[in-house]
Amino acid sequence: MNTDISAVLAKRIRERASEIFPETVSLRREIHLHPELSYEEVRTTALIIDYLRKIGIEPEPPFLETGVVALIRGEGNDCSKRSLIALRADIDALPVTEENSHGFCSAEPGKMHACGHDMHTAMLLGAAKLIMEFRSELRGDVLLIFQPAEEKAPGGARPLIEAGLFRRFKPDAIIGQHCFPSVETGKVALSKGSFMAATDELYFTVHGQGGHASAPHKAADPVLGAAHIITAVQHLVSRVAPPHEPAVVSIASIHGGNAPNVIPSTVTMSGTMRTMNESLRAKLKERLRETVTCTARALGVEAKLEIRTGYPVLVNDPEVTEEAKTFCREFLGERNVLQSESLMTAEDFAYYLQEVPGTFWQIGTGTGSAEGGNTLHSATFNPEERALETGTGLLAYAAFRFFM
Structure with missing residues (x-):
């Protein structure tokens, strides 16, 4: 690899990313104004298709009802091998009512891009434009994946994979990125190996015998049972998971009863379990079921637990990640490329990484100072838009650099 050539290319892409920044901001704000929930991204899909066609890219026949896949054919020297890199952005929003006050807040009640997918989509659209502008120097092909429904299991x-994505296209590598307000704008953070957690949804139903609150001895109290179950399942992390293995069990909702003097007959709860390897995941599921059943029985009630299997552990390929660190340092500078810790958040990008070697990094959207409420999935999430310039340029550069 000629370092002079890569340095010149990085400079040119940085300059163009800066020049088209107002355009990527406009794209992002249009998407933010009209958020769409998982599998409902009709307007967003149409926007993506329209923009791609304007810059000379014809989308592939659809794999799903929403979302877009498109291929950019390189025209540079040494394209005979037809190597392929895939770049992915997710496009769906969350069922959150926005509480920001900027001039482009969500116009859709109860819906908001509170996780940065509007940013991701605009970044990939901007990167596609830059790749097309420099396509004569592109020595391979680039697959653009605008994916629906990241926020809703499955x-x-x-x-998308089951519909034949990787039967039609066989990428040599895949790259994705995600906004993180905990990382300062202009910086990225990467990690090899297990990077994001597997996630499972937990649904509890505790049945008892309702009665008068003044005579609890004549009832079988599911509220008491639920309380003990909440306490009991917490020991799984501290006494079943090894101390060096990250794991989380959280009960996030509880519902039961509607009067202060009536013991209800049923209490329902829901929560989540996060783990970083599949063997611990399986063990915790087994012990969770045992704990719930036995705790309920000891208190004279019955409990059922439904575990809905969610996304697997996201495992970044070590070789691709190390290569990506080099690209990022070349484009952003050494001090702007950080080592990320493992995260207990989950991402369905993990499914791609089970099929194709690749990496998923954090792209900074933070301001460098603590801002209350500027967190993912918050009604006040407000990423720094200057990150659009960073993410657009970096994705484009990575596509070119992969073939050098």
Whole structure:
């Protein structure tokens, strides 16, 4: 690899990413104004198709009802091998009512891009424009994946794969990125190996015998049973999971009863379990079921637990990740490329990484100072838009650099 050539290319892409920044901001704000929930991204899909066609890219026949896949054919020297790199952005929003006050807040009640998918989509569209502008120097092909339904299990990645994405296209590598307000704008953070957690949804139903609150001895109290179950399942992390293995069990909702003097007959709860390897995941599921059943029985009630299997552990390929670190340092500078810790958040990008070697990094959208409420999935999530310039340029550069 000629370092002079890569340095010149990086400079040119940085300059163009800066020049088209107002355009990527406009794209992002249009998407933010009209958020769409998982599998409902009709307007967003149409926007993506329209923009791609304007810059000379014809989308592939659809794999799913929403979302877009498109191929950019390189025209540079040494294209005979037809190597392929895939770049992915997710496009769906969350069922959150926005509480920001900027001039482009969500116009859709109860819906908001509170996880940065509007940013991701605009970044990939901007990167596609830059790749097309420099396509004569592109020594391979680039697959653009605008994926629906990342936020709702089973997610959009697995149905897309099952619909034949990797039968039609066989990428040599895949790259994705995600906004993180905990990382300062202009910086990225990467990690090899297990990077994001497997996630499972937990649904509890505790049945007892209702009665008068003044005579609890004549009832079988599911509220008490639920309380003990909440306490009991917490020991799984501290006494079943090894101390060096990250794991989380959280009960996030509880519902039961509607009067202060009536013991209800049923209490329902829901929560989540996060783990970083599949063997611990299986062990915790088994012990969770045992704990729930036995705790309920000891208190004279019955409990049922439904575990809905979610996304697998996201495992970044070590070789591709190390290569990506080099690209990022070349484009952003050494001090702007950080080592990320493992995260207990989950991402269906994990399904792609089970099929294709690749990496998923954090792209900074933070301001460098603590801002209350500027967190993912918050009604006040407000990423720094200057990150659009960073993410657009970096994705484009990575596509070119992969073939050098």
